Amino acid sequence: MSQSFTFSVLATDGKARRGEISMPRGTIRTPAFMPVGTGGTVKAMYMEQVRGVGADTILGNTYHLMLRPGAERVARLGGLHEFARWPWPILTDSGGFQVMSLSKLRKLTETGVTFRSHVDGVRYELTPERSIEIQGLLDSDIQMQLDECVALPAERKEIERAMEMSLRWAERCKAAFGDQPGKAMFGIVQGGDDAALRVRSAQALAAMNLKGYAVGGLAVGEPQAVMLEMLDITCPELPADKPRYLMGVGTPDDILKSVARGIDMFDCVMPTRAGRHGLAYTRRGKVNLRNARHADDHRPLDEESACPAARDYSRAYLHHLVRSQEALGAMLLTWNNLAYYQSLMQDIRAAIEARNFAARAAEITEGWARGDIPPLA
Numbered sequence: 001m002s003q004s005f006t007f008s009v010l011a012t013d014g015k016a017r018r019g020e021i022s023m024p025r026g027t028i029r030t031p032a033f034m035p036v037g038t039g040g041t042v043k044a045m046y047m048e049q050v051r052g053v054g055a056d057t058i059l060g061n062t063y064h065l066m067l068r069p070g071a072e073r074v075a076r077l078g079g080l081h082e083f084a085r086w087p088w089p090i091l092t093d094s095g096g097f098q099v100m101s102l103s104k105l106r107k108l109t110e111t112g113v114t115f116r117s118h119v120d121g122v123r124y125e126l127t128p129e130r131s132i133e134i135q136g137l138l139d140s141d142i143q144m145q146l147d148e149c150v151a152l153p154a155e156r157k158e159i160e161r162a163m164e165m166s167l168r169w170a171e172r173c174k175a176a177f178g179d180q181p182g183k184a185m186f187g188i189v190q191g192g193d194d195a196a197l198r199v200r201s202a203q204a205l206a207a208m209n210l211k212g213y214a215v216g217g218l219a220v221g222e223p224q225a226v227m228l229e230m231l232d233i234t235c236p237e238l239p240a241d242k243p244r245y246l247m248g249v250g251t252p253d254d255i256l257k258s259v260a261r262g263i264d265m266f267d268c269v270m271p272t273r274a275g276r277h278g279l280a281y282t283r284r285g286k287v288n289l290r291n292a293r294h295a296d297d298h299r300p301l302d303e304e305s306a307c308p309a310a311r312d313y314s315r316a317y318l319h320h321l322v323r324s325q326e327a328l329g330a331m332l333l334t335w336n337n338l339a340y341y342q343s344l345m346q347d348i349r350a351a352i353e354a355r356n357f358a359a360r361a362a363e364i365t366e367g368w369a370r371g372d373i374p375p376l377a
Contacts, residue, residue, distance in 0.1 A: 002022035002023060002024070002182075003024055003181070003182055004023070004181060004182055005021070005022075005023045005141075005182055005183060005184045005211055006021070006022045006023075007019060007020070007021050007022075007211075007212070007241065007242060007243045008020050008022070009240070009241070010353070011352050011353045011355070012352070013351070013352045013355045013356070013357040013358070014260065014357065014358065015235070015260060015261055015262040016031075016259050016260055016262070016348075016352045016357045017030070017031070017262060017264060017352065018030065018031070018349050018352040018353050019243070019264060021089075021212075021243055023089060023141055023182050023183070023184075024141075024182040025081070025087065025088055025089045025090075025141055025182075026056060026057075026088040026089050027056065028056040028057050028089055028265075029056055029345075029349060030243065030264040030265060030349075031255070031259050031263065031264055031265070031266070031345055031348050031349060031352075032056060032057065032264065032265050032266070032345060033055075033255065033266045033267070033268075033341045033342065033344075033345050034055070034057050034058055034059045034091060034265065034266065034267040035050055035055050035058050035059070035267075035271075035272065035338055035341075036058070036059050036267055036268065036269045036272060037050075037058040037059060037060050037084065037086075037090075038059075038060065038061045038064050038269075039060075039061070039064045039065060039068065040060060040065060040074075040080060040083060040084045041084065042058060042272060042334075042338075043272050043276065043330075043334065044272065044275060044276060044327075044330045044331045044334040044335075045272070045331070045334055045335065045338065047084065047085050047086050049335055049338075050086075050338065051086075051088070053307065053335070053338050053339040053342045053343075054339075054342035054343070054345070054346060055338070055342055056088060056089065057088060057089040057090060057091060057141075057142075058086060058088075058090055058091075059090070059091050059092070059093060059267045060080055060084075060090055060091070060092045060093075060138060060140060061092065061093045061095060061098065062092055062093060062094050062095035062126075062131055062134050062135055062138070063093075063095030063098035063099055063126075064095075064098070065080070065092075065134070065138060066095065066124070066126075066134050067117050067119050067124075068119065071133075071134040071137040071138055072137060074137060074138055075137040075138070075139070079137075079138060079139030080092075080138040080139055080140060081139060089141040089142065090138075090139075090140045090141055090142075091140060091141065091142040091143075091144070091267075092135045092138055092140035092142070092143055092144065093144050093247070094131045094135070094143075094144040094145055094146040094147065094173075094188075095126055095131060095134075095146070096113075096126075096131070096144075096146045096147045096148060096149060096188075097149050097216075097247075097248075099113050099115050099126055100113075100148060100149050100150075100151075101151075102115050102116075102118065105118065108148065110165070110168070111125075111127055112125055112126055112127030112128065112130065112146070113125070113126050113127075114126075126146065127146070127172075128145065128146040128169040128170075128172040128173045128176060129172060129173075129176040131145075131146040131173065132146075132173050132176040132177050132185070133176070136180075140183075141182070141183050141184070142183070142184050142185075142186060142212065143177060143183065143184070143185045143186070144185070144186050144188060144214065145166075145169060145170045145173040145174075145185060145186065145187050145188055146169050146173060147166040147169060147170070147188040147190055147216060148162040148165050148166050148169075148190070149162070149190065149216055149217045149220070150162045150190070150192055150217065151220060151221075152192055152193055152217075152220055152221060152222050153193075153222075154192060156192075156194055156197075159190075159191060159192035159193075159194055159197055160194075160197055162190060163190040163191045163192075163197050163200070163201050166188060166190045166201070167201065167204050167205070170187045170188070170205060170208060170210075171208065173185060173187075174187075174208055174210065184210075184211035184212055185210060185211065185212075186210060186211065186212040186213060186214050186243075186245060187205040187208060187210045187212075187213055187214070188205075188213075188214045188215075188216040188247070189201045189202045189205060189213060189214065189215045189216060189234055189238075190216055190217050191217070191230075191234075192217055193222060193226050193230065195229075195230070195233045198230055198233050198234045198237075199233060199234070199237055202234050202237035202238055203237055205238075206237065206238060206239055210242070211242065212242050212243040212244075212245065213238045213239070213242055213243070213244055213245070214244075214245040214246070214247050214265075215230070215231065215234055215235075215244065215245070215246050215247065215263070216247045216248075218230055218231075218246065218247075218248070218249070219246075219247075219248045219249045219250050219254065219268075220248070224253075224254065224257070227249075227254070227258075228257055228258070228261065231246070231258060231261040231262075231263065232261055235261055235262040235263070236262075243264045243265055244262060244263050244264050244265070245263070245264065245265035245266075245267075246258050246263045246265070246266055247267065248267065248268055249266050249267075249268055250266065250268050250270065251268075251270060252281065252340075252341070252344055252364075252368070253365070253368070255344065255345075255348075256348070256361045256364065256365065259348055259352075259357070259361075260357070260358070260361065271334070271337035271338050271340070271341050272334050272337065272338065274286075274333070274337055275330055275331075275332075275333035275334030275335070275336065275337045275338075276330040276333075276334065278290040278322035278329065278333065279333070279337075280301055280310075280318075280333050280336050280337060280340075281336070281337045281340045281341065282301060282302050282305075282310070282336075282340060282372070283302065283304075283340070283364070283367050283368075284302070284367060284368065284370065284371060284372045284373065285367075285368040285369070285370075285371055285372065287301065287372050289301075289315065289318045289319050289322045289329075289333065290319070290322055290323060291319075292319075293375040294315040294316060294318070294319035295316060295319050295320075296316055296376065297314065297315040297316050297319075297375070297376055298314045298315075298316060299314065299315055299373070299376075300312065300313060300314060300315065301313070301315060301318065301336060302336075305336070305339065305340075305343075306339070306343070307335060307336055307339035307340075308335075309332040309333070309335040309336040309339070310336045310339065310340075313332060318332060318333065344364070347360065347364065348360075348361075
C-alpha cells in the first residue's frame with residue numbers, strides 16, 4: 001500500500017503483464033476484474049462477499065449516482081466508501097457512456113452534455129469539469145475523463161469528431177482534477193473501429209502524461225475480432241509504465257484474449273446480470289440453471305469451487321430458485337459468477353508469473369469447450 005498512486009509491472013509473459021496498482025486505500029492486483037457497483041451496490045451481493053471472492057476494487061458510475069442519491073448527498077454522508085461500506089479502492093466511470101446512450105434525451109455541445117434524467121425528467125448538465133467534481137464528491141480513487149462514445153457502426157467523420165472532442169475534454173478533465181495525492185485520473189482512447197484514429201487518440205493522450213489509460217468504445221456490438229484488432233493497434237501506443245483498462249469487457253474469453261494483448265483492468269456487468277437471469281459461469285463454460293435437466297440433479301454446480309454457492313447447493317435447488325424467481329437464486333448465482341471471474345483473474349496472474357500464460361489460457365479454453373457434466377441418466 002502506498003500514500004501515492006503507483007503502478008508496477010512485476011512480471012511479463014509475451015505482452016501479458018502481471019502488475020500492481022498501489023494507493024492509500026489498498027493495492028489492486030493486475031490483471032484485475034472490477035465488479036460493477038453502478039449505483040453504490042454490486043447487485044445481489046453484500047460488500048463482504050465481493051471482497052471475499054477476491055475483488056480488490058469495484059466500479060461506481062457518475063451518471064447514476066448523480067441522479068440518485070446525488071453526489072452532494074453522498075459527500076455529506078462521508079463519501080462513497082463510507083456510504084457503501086467499501087473501504088478499498090473505487091473507480092468511477094465518468095457517466096459519458098450512459099449519457100451518450102440517451103440519444104433522444106440529450107444535447108451535445110463543446111461545453112458538455114445537457115440531458116434529462118431517465119428517472120424523473122429533470123434537466124442536468126454534465127461538463128468535463130462537473131464530471132470530475134462529482135467524482136471528487138464521491139471520493140473515488142480512480143476517476144475517468146468525460147468522453148463521447150459513438151455507437152458502431154458509424155461514419156468515419158462522426159467517429160473522428162467524437163474522438164477529437166474527447167481529447168479536448170481530456171485536457172479539461174486533467175485541469176479540473178489537478179493534483180489529488182494518492183488518486184488518479186485516466187484518459188480514454190476513442191476512435192471506433194478506425195485504426196488511424198485509435199493511434200492518434202492514444203498518442204495524444206499519452207502526451208498528456210496521465211496516470212492511467214482506458215480503451216473505450218469497444219465491446220459495443222462489434223465482432224470480437226474487431227475489438228482485438230483495435231487492441232493490437234492501440235496498446236503499443238500507450239505508455240508501458242501505466243495501467244491499461246479495457247472498459248466494459250467482458251466475457252471470460254474476451255478477458256483471456258485481451259490480457260494477451262497487454263490489458264491490465266476490466267469491468268463488465270455480465271457476471272452479475274447473468275446471475276440474476278439464471279446463468280452461471282464455471283470452469284466448464286456457461287451453465288443455464290433454467291434448463292429442466294437440472295430439476296432432479298443433486299450434484300453441485302462445481303464440486304471443486306471454493307465458493308459455497310457453487311460447491312454446497314444442488315443444481316436442483318438452484319434450478320428451483322431460478323424458476324420460482326426467488327431472490328436467493330440471483331444472489332447465489334451472482335456470488336458464483338463473481339467468484340469464478342476472480343478465480344480466473346488469479347489463475348491468469350499466476351500463469352503470467354510462471355511464464356506459461358499461453359499454455360494455461362489454452363487449457364482454460366479447452367475446459368470451456370468440453371462443456372458441462374453430462375445430465376443424470
